[in-house]
Amino acid sequence: MEAITIKDIAKALNLSTSTVSRALRNSYEINPETKRLVMEYAERMNYRPNPIALSLKDSKSKSIGVIIPEIANHFFSQLINGIESIAYNLGYHVVIFQSHDSYEREVANTNYLVSRKVDGLLVSLGSLTTNLDHFQELMEKGLPIVFLDRVPKEIETHKVVADNFAGSYEATAHLISTGKKRIAHLTSPIYLSITSERLAGYKKALEDFGLPFDEDYVKYCLYGGKMVAENEAAVEELLNMSEPPDAIFTASDRLTTGCLSVLNRRNIRIPEEIGIVGFTNISVAELLNPPLTAVVQPALDMGQQAVELLIRLIEHPQKTDVFETRSVKTSLIKRESSVGKQALEI
Amino acid sequence: MEAITIKDIAKALNLSTSTVSRALRNSYEINPETKRLVMEYAERMNYRPNPIALSLKDSKSKSIGVIIPEIANHFFSQLINGIESIAYNLGYHVVIFQSHDSYEREVANTNYLVSRKVDGLLVSLGSLTTNLDHFQELMEKGLPIVFLDRVPKEIETHKVVADNFAGSYEATAHLISTGKKRIAHLTSPIYLSITSERLAGYKKALEDFGLPFDEDYVKYCLYGGKMVAENEAAVEELLNMSEPPDAIFTASDRLTTGCLSVLNRRNIRIPEEIGIVGFTNISVAELLNPPLTAVVQPALDMGQQAVELLIRLIEHPQKTDVFETRSVKTSLIKRESSVGKQALEI
């Protein structure tokens, strides 16, 4: 009842394993008749090559590893769907690992995937990762890596990111256009690429529209909102300022929902007292109270582009002289959290 | 720059590969001094055994496969987190595949995982799966499988499920307690285990509280809400009945949000006109408009229990004479979608 092997076929057909192998892989140096025989028998016995043996032989596996902070987040799960859709069609399997924003787990996952001989890696950095040696070494050994979303400056390779600067700029400009003057920014740790890019867009918009930039209005959450207490404390701090903000631009899902939840609890009217725009791919943004104005990232598309680049790197390693960083457009969906019901209906 | 192997160590130390192997795996028949030498060198060279070679040799991999409908759903991503937390500690790796509720993909994923020599499988059935041969065969070949959440009646093995009957009963009874008389049920395809269990709990509650059961108030969505049109059509049908329901009990995330979205669009007051309770693990239920009364499943716990059972099956295959089906309690979180703000605050 065990899986059938080439050896079994060879024995049954009185051939050598190499002949069977050749027949199966459609080699040219093979008697058509023999080939037919082998193919038929293999088909009948439902032969499937053992991918482990193949991996051992050629040190590759037709699979790509994905390391992301977490899957319980629509942005990342959409990313994965994009990745899978393409990889699947090109004959690659996708192995997913979560770092949970832990540097140690990121390293452990990386090592495991490498020992499992994945052909390439797709990585979105953990928010606590500052040391990149584990990736750097692999790249030097020739393992293709493509980063997406949270990318390192220091490593030269293909990268796919959202246009965080523009998205952020648009969000901030939008809040300004609704008459807000004191716009706070609730964001992730500063050393993440997305953080600084979003911060820059926010600053530029303030500047362009003649509003002062005030460092006190920017709150960095080390855990990106995953520690509820930290997240809520940041919001409370903002609210307790002598001149509290009249709008908050939040940089991620968790940050956004945490913020909403504090404001709701405090019965603060949104957007009248405080307007909200969030960088988020939450699927139910429309159903929130109030419906959330969101900067949405084309996660599916980002995932697809990233695998395409990765697979190109895997299959044509030599052909890559220049690495590209693709920046894909975000879109601002305006809803009541920034515009107010009446205004929207006009 | 390639990974170091036993052979390299043997060569460097002038030993045979078998001796090195013995030293590394702490065999008893080995000279302590030799062992020390080998260990030291291995440590220094950062030797890691090649898991692929090991898999090839003993047809196992210290990894378990997970097949679930989709990860972009909080219930399932929490399930995975539960699975990973335990598996990781017991030295197993977790390989995740999505079936996207496609029977073909479920079969393909299964085959792939098996060919990759996973030591066991954790499965939540796709909503379109009616034929179970692919799992049945594997079980007969001795591959441990544990089902969770969406489980098959026909296969005898460990299973972990939520107490769907009780959860459903509680939800329905709760709606009745708020004075609702015509409670509709929006649910998934009938041949899923969760569907019939939830339906049964719903029916029983109606019966116990003296309300008639009306088949017209039950709508099955073949795609479980993933086809927005189908989902919304079902809700519309309910609303257009001559005697429309005064409450809807929805059986899953998508069904719930789809329903909410139709009601909001139609400006139907919740819960005054229509009360809502959803079976859902949506993380932002509290922030929805209105905050959603939810039957929450202990997804993390379910995942943990399932892996534990699976790993026990893997490591002590003989010791299992009786298979157990664990049923874990859900909890009903009451919010405004069924109770109304005033009532809640009293």
Next chain:
DNA sequence: ATGAAAGCGCTAACAA
């Protein structure tokens, strides 16, 4: 206590 050799499933260089 150690080494030589075989084998897990497959491919490829080399022979015939």
Next chain:
DNA sequence: TTGTTAGCGCTTTCAT
């Protein structure tokens, strides 16, 4: 065109 052999990295008899 087909067969023989070696080897991918590792473990495990079987000798020594």
